[in-house]
Amino acid sequence: MTEHKNLRMVRQAHHPSNHPERSRGAYELTNYNGVIERYKQYLPVTDKTPIITLKEGNTPLIYANYLSKLMGRNFEVYLKYEGLNPTGSFKDRGMTMAISKACEERVTAVMCASTGNTSASAAAYAAKAGIKCIVLIPAGAIALGKLSQALIHGAVVLAVDGNFDAALDLAREITNKYPITLVNSLNPYRIEGQKTASFEICDTLGKAPDFQVMPVGNAGNITAYWKGYKEYKEKGKINKLPLMLGFQAELAAPIVRGYPIKNPRTIATAIRIGNPASWKQAEKARDESGGLIDMVSDKQIIEAYKLLAAKEGVFVEPASAASVAGLLKLARKKYFNLRTCKLANLRTKIVCILTGHGLKDPDRAIKSIKEPRLVKANLKAVLKEIGY
Numbered sequence: 405m406t407e408h409k410n411l412r413m414v415r416q417a418h419h420p421s422n423h424p425e426r427s428r429g430a431y432e433l434t435n436y437n438g439v440i441e442r443y444k445q446y447l448p449v450t451d452k453t454p455i456i457t458l459k460e461g462n463t464p465l466i467y468a469n470y471l472s473k474l475m476g477r478n479f480e481v482y483l484k485y486e487g488l489n490p491t492g493s494f495k496d497r498g499m500t501m502a503i504s505k506a507c508e509e510r511v512t513a514v515m516c517a518s519t520g521n522t523s524a525s526a527a528a529y530a531a532k533a534g535i536k537c538i539v540l541i542p543a544g545a546i547a548l549g550k551l552s553q554a555l556i557h558g559a560v561v562l563a564v565d566g567n568f569d570a571a572l573d574l575a576r577e578i579t580n581k582y583p584i585t586l587v588n589s590l591n592p593y594r595i596e597g598q599k600t601a602s603f604e605i606c607d608t609l610g611k612a613p614d615f616q617v618m619p620v621g622n623a624g625n626i627t628a629y630w631k632g633y634k635e636y637k638e639k640g641k642i643n644k645l646p647l648m649l650g651f652q653a654e655l656a657a658p659i660v661r662g663y664p665i666k667n668p669r670t671i672a673t674a675i676r677i678g679n680p681a682s683w684k685q686a687e688k689a690r691d692e693s694g695g696l697i698d699m700v701s702d703k704q705i706i707e708a709y710k711l712l713a714a715k716e717g718v719f720v721e722p723a724s725a726a727s728v729a730g731l732l733k734l735a736r737k738k739y740f741n742l743r744t745c746k747l748a749n750l751r752t753k754i755v756c757i758l759t760g761h762g763l764k765d766p767d768r769a770i771k772s773i774k775e776p777r778l779v780k781a782n783l784k785a786v787l788k789e790i791g792y
């Protein structure tokens with residue numbers, strides 16, 4: 405069978421009229437069919453676009469009791485838990501768009517450079533679409549969980565002897581020369597899909613938050629969120645925009661320092677990026693919103709990582725904890741108190757974006773905990789240990 409015939413069959417299988425759950429009607433447990441279907445009026449899709457979805461999006465906005473209390477009675481802190489997307493990170497929102505459009509354009513192969521999550525997502529959506537996925541990763545710098553995802557989904561994974569920035573340069577060059585589509589966040593459809601997260605936040609809160617706090621790596625996500633908020637405001641869905649607060653890791657903070665970092669270092673591998681592709685757009689989001697882009701140390705990231713798990717019951721990967729580390733850093737500086745007076749808002753709403761699931765990086769979790777104590781297999785020994 406030719407590649408094109410193959411692709412036609414895939415497209416037919418994904419056409420809305422052939423959607424098994426849709427046609428089953430009464431057996432359907434939920435009407436939710438992913439971000440493209442929910443927000444198609446805001447996305448560059450037509451009836452001809454084959455929707456490749458794993459029902460991404462619709463992630464919970466969790467009220468953070470502990471953090472809200474810590475911030476004081478005039479604050480409400482929410483956690484947008486993007487780790488609950490199908491492949492465990494926010495990348496799925498952009499990937500459903502990028503892969504659907506690639507299929508619409510009859511592309512048979514996609515490629516990305518990745519610190520892990522993009523590759524996991526690209527590999528899963530390419531598998532669903534029946535197309536080839538090629539991944540370039542910086543050798544030795546990918547969390548185990550993410551690498552295993554890309555491999556189990558059947559992607560061709562090549563470890564490049566260099567950092568993420570070198571891998572991205574290679575992916576850009578190859579996809580410029582060969583009929584392979586780049587699915588990094590430089591692909592505009594990725595940004596389109598990812599902006600749906602701001603729509604969800606506004607739809608849940610009934611308005612935009614006052615502040616949004618998030619990690620910044622290659623800066624595609626902050627670009628996407630800001631685009632989403634601005635579009636919702638233009639359409640009259642919200643009447644006020646949030647302040648965008650981005651956080652990089654201290655030794656991988658090119659935007660904060662104002663120059664590219666040759667050898668970025670942080671335990672938060674997802675944001676170990678020295679020369680962000682969407683640098684300018686990130687600065688635009690910061691400046692247009694009146695927000696900031698600052699940095700947090702690995703120690704602060706790990707503290708926030710443990711706090712989220714132990715006090716809020718939410719397990720994230722280290723890069724995601726940079727948002728809460730940033731929240732706590734700014735709170736210590738009384739940043740919010742000063743701002744909120746200006747906003748004259750009774751209860752200030754702060755949303756922290758938790759970009760990826762904790763199970764992505766099991767090594768980090770294991771390094772952060774004490775191993776369980778060994779006890780004798782008898783009642784007396786167990787009761788003694790638990791204080792009864």
Ligand SMILES: Cc1ncc(COP(=O)(O)O)c(C=O)c1O
Nearest residue numbers: 521621622623624625674759760
């Ligand atoms: C878990 C996680 N958090 C944050 C980021 C940073 O997002 P961006 O590169 O769009 O700034 C990434 C990117 O790989 C990620 O995987």
